[in-house]
Amino acid sequence: xxxxSEILQSEFNKINAKFKTITITHLPELHTELLTWLHDGLIxxxxxxxxxxxxxxxxxxxxxxxxSVVIIGIPQKVTRIEFFYNxxxxxxxxxxxxxxxxxxxxxKEILTTVLGSKGYAVERAILPMKLLAVKSxxxxxxxxxxxxxxxxxxxxxxxxxxxxxxxxxxxxxxxQLMKACTSCTLCRQACPTHCIPDDRILIHADxxxxxxxxxLEEFPASVPPDSHNALIGCMYCQTVCPQNxxxxxxEPVTITFTEEETTCLLENLPRENLPENxxxxxxxxxxxEDYLELPRNLRVLLNKQHNSS
Ligand code: SF4
Ligand code: SF4
Numbered sequence: 001x002x003x004x005s006e007i008l009q010s011e012f013n014k015i016n017a018k019f020k021t022i023t024i025t026h027l028p029e030l031h032t033e034l035l036t037w038l039h040d041g042l043i044x045x046x047x048x049x050x051x052x053x054x055x056x057x058x059x060x061x062x063x064x065x066x067x068s069v070v071i072i073g074i075p076q077k078v079t080r081i082e083f084f085y086n087x088x089x090x091x092x093x094x095x096x097x098x099x100x101x102x103x104x105x106x107x108k109e110i111l112t113t114v115l116g117s118k119g120y121a122v123e124r125a126i127l128p129m130k131l132l133a134v135k136s137x138x139x140x141x142x143x144x145x146x147x148x149x150x151x152x153x154x155x156x157x158x159x160x161x162x163x164x165x166x167x168x169x170x171x172x173x174x175x176q177l178m179k180a181c182t183s184c185t186l187c188r189q190a191c192p193t194h195c196i197p198d199d200r201i202l203i204h205a206d207x208x209x210x211x212x213x214x215x216l217e218e219f220p221a222s223v224p225p226d227s228h229n230a231l232i233g234c235m236y237c238q239t240v241c242p243q244n245x246x247x248x249x250x251e252p253v254t255i256t257f258t259e260e261e262t263t264c265l266l267e268n269l270p271r272e273n274l275p276e277n278x279x280x281x282x283x284x285x286x287x288x289e290d291y292l293e294l295p296r297n298l299r300v301l302l303n304k305q306h307n308s309s
Contacts (some may be wrong), residue, residue: 078235143187
């Protein structure tokens with residue numbers, strides 16, 4: 001008869017996902033690690049507050065007896081999107097990780113079905129998933145600070161959940177850099193903002209294009225205008241990475257934004273004034289919350305393609 005870990009393994013195998021488990025006793029260590037980065041000046045206060053400020057390093061009140069955290073890595077494809085504007089077709093992408101709803105729901109369903117049938121509960125954990133994944137051994141850091149899940153590359157969505165089941169295995173360990181990175185600098189060479197250093201593992205995250213296009217301020221001069229390559233986020237350091245060669249795939253369907261929808265996006269309309277069909281499309285892409293950044297991001301992409309044609 002299979003134990004709970006084996007049943008979960010076989011269920012996650014069906015969606016090609018991998019998982020590790022840790023005990024919640026390590027959560028203060030996770031928090032301390034992030035605070036150390038801040039205190040050592042490896043990340044700025046602004047970056048810490050914007051990117052790590054939302055994490056909660058203890059179980060929710062709805063699951064006070066949680067004893068384990070499950071961290072899951074699921075392969076995810078690149079989403080291709082097209083915009084029509086002034087009778088011209090523009091194409092761009094949304095990198096893996098931005099679309100989360102469906103994957104999160106699937107993971108929760110698997111965990112709830114397996115653990116629930118044994119009398120245990122499951123709740124989502126709002127934790128620094130990348131750091132947790134590398135500390136649990138689910139993956140390793142690339143030189144680009146992206147988590148490479150063993151056997152799946154970096155095109156993966158991570159999800160974390162609490163449960164009050166105490167897994168027999170505590171996968172906690174030291175974070176590691178991929179071996180392949182010791183003799184490779186391709187991502188550093190490809191990075192348009194030169195934010196991947198050669199003297200430390202942490203990138204200069206507040207110089208990364210992703211940081212800029214996930215924020216509302218105008219792009220600084222350090223971001224070359226022709227570097228924009230996705231509606232949000234940046235793909236350069238992952239697409240050049242040899243460790244991703246066999247994992248790069250697109251979603252089969254390209255999502256289309258009509259002339260009218262593109263025009264609406266570019267107009268910076270308040271969220272509540274967007275047409276229903278556009279709201280639906282953005283929600284489907286899990287980008288409705290990021291809506292405010294999109295007009296500016298789209299504008300620079302259209303300009304780039306227009307200037308190069
Ligand atoms: S491109 Fe090279 S250095 Fe960068 S993450 Fe991939 S293997 Fe590591
Ligand atoms: S996401 Fe883009 S800007 Fe950020 S490190 Fe990778 S290549 Fe550089």
